[in-house]
Amino acid sequence: MHGEYKVPGGKLVVADLEVVDGRLADVRISGDFFLEPAEALADITAALTGLDAGAAAAEITAALSAGLPEGTALVGFSIDSIAIAVRRALGVARTWRDFEWQIVDTGPVSPAMHLALDDVLARAVAAGTRPPTLRFWQWDRPAIIIGNFQSLKNEVDMEACRRHGVTVVRRVTGGGAMFVEPGSTITYSLYAPGELVEGMDFAASYAFLDNWVLQALNEVGIEAYYKPLNDIASPKGKIGGAAQKRYGSGAVLHHATMAYDMDGAKMEQVLRIGREKISDKGIASAAKRVDPVRSQTGLSREEVTARMIGTFTRLNGGAEGSVSAAEWQAAEALVEEKFGTEAWLAHVP
Incomplete structure (x- = not known):
C-alpha cells in the first residue's frame, strides 16, 4: 500500500x-x-x-x-x-482527486444571501446531497462582513456606512472584518468533506486548503505565500485572508477574500481599524495593508478568476455546477431567519 x-x-x-x-x-x-x-x-x-x-x-x-x-x-x-x-x-484518508468537485458562480447576490448560501451548501455537502463544491462570489452592493465574534460597534462606523450606502452583515466564521464593493474583490468558498482535512488541526488545514490558490497566484505573476494563521500575502503586502468553520455533521466551510482593486480611503472611513490592529504591520495607514491583485498582475478580475478555476481543475478536477432551486429557497429562508436580521448582526454589540 x-x-x-x-x-x-x-x-x-x-x-x-x-x-x-x-x-x-x-x-x-x-x-x-x-x-x-x-x-x-x-x-x-x-x-x-x-x-x-x-x-x-x-x-x-x-x-x-x-x-x-x-x-x-x-x-x-x-x-x-x-x-x-x-x-x-x-485508503482511509482521501485527497482532492478522490472527490468529484463542482465549480459554481452564483452571480451578484446580496451579502446576506452569500452568507446563507455558505451555510446551506456546506450542510448539503455534509448530508451527501451535494458534491464538494468551489463557489465564487460576486457582490451586488458595497458591504462590510464582520467575523462571528467581533464587536459591531468596535469594528464598524455605522454612520459612515449609511453615508456611503454600505450594507453590514455578520458571517458564521471567525476572523476580521472585510470591506467589499462590486468588482473589488475575489471571494470564494470551499465546501469540502471533513475527510479531506482529517488528521489536520486548523492551522494545517488553512495552509492545505489554500495551497491551490497560491499556485494560481504564482502562475499569474504574484509571489504569493501563506502567512499563518489565515493570510495570503506577497512581498508587496497582504492580499487576502481566509476563515473556516467545521460542521459537526461532517463538512468544512473554508472561504477567502482577496483584494483586487480596493478603495482604501473608503475602507478607512467605514471600518474602525485601530492603531493596535496595524501596530505590527510597520505602516501608518490601514489602506496600505492590502496590496490589490490588479496592481501585481495587470489582469482583469475575470481573467484572474478564470486562471484560478483553471489551476483548481488541473490540480483537483472539477466541472461546472449550479445551485439547485431547493438550495436557493433554503438560503432565502435563512436570510429571513438569521443573516438578514438585526439580532444576528448585533449578537456581539
Whole structure:
C-alpha cells in the first residue's frame, strides 16, 4: 500500500506499508524532508509497526510522539503529516482527486444571501446531497462582513456606512472584518468533506486548503505565500485572508477574500481599524495593508478568476455546477431567519 502527502509549503512524505492480520507491517517512510538525527527514521518505523490498521489519526500521532526521542527535529514535515500519508496508504484518508468537485458562480447576490448560501451548501455537502463544491462570489452592493465574534460597534462606523450606502452583515466564521464593493474583490468558498482535512488541526488545514490558490497566484505573476494563521500575502503586502468553520455533521466551510482593486480611503472611513490592529504591520495607514491583485498582475478580475478555476481543475478536477432551486429557497429562508436580521448582526454589540 502506498500513500503520499505534500506538506503545504513543506516537503513530501511517502508511506509504503503492508497490513498483516489487521496491523501495519513492513512500514517504510520516505520523502525529501530533513530529519535529525537520521537514526530517528528507524524510531518512526518502529512506532508505526504493529499499529492497528484501523487506528485513527490521533492514535497514530500519539504513537509517533511517544516513539520519537526527545530533541528529534522534523524539518519540512511533522508527525501529523506522517499520519496522513499512512492513512492515505491505507485508503482511509482521501485527497482532492478522490472527490468529484463542482465549480459554481452564483452571480451578484446580496451579502446576506452569500452568507446563507455558505451555510446551506456546506450542510448539503455534509448530508451527501451535494458534491464538494468551489463557489465564487460576486457582490451586488458595497458591504462590510464582520467575523462571528467581533464587536459591531468596535469594528464598524455605522454612520459612515449609511453615508456611503454600505450594507453590514455578520458571517458564521471567525476572523476580521472585510470591506467589499462590486468588482473589488475575489471571494470564494470551499465546501469540502471533513475527510479531506482529517488528521489536520486548523492551522494545517488553512495552509492545505489554500495551497491551490497560491499556485494560481504564482502562475499569474504574484509571489504569493501563506502567512499563518489565515493570510495570503506577497512581498508587496497582504492580499487576502481566509476563515473556516467545521460542521459537526461532517463538512468544512473554508472561504477567502482577496483584494483586487480596493478603495482604501473608503475602507478607512467605514471600518474602525485601530492603531493596535496595524501596530505590527510597520505602516501608518490601514489602506496600505492590502496590496490589490490588479496592481501585481495587470489582469482583469475575470481573467484572474478564470486562471484560478483553471489551476483548481488541473490540480483537483472539477466541472461546472449550479445551485439547485431547493438550495436557493433554503438560503432565502435563512436570510429571513438569521443573516438578514438585526439580532444576528448585533449578537456581539
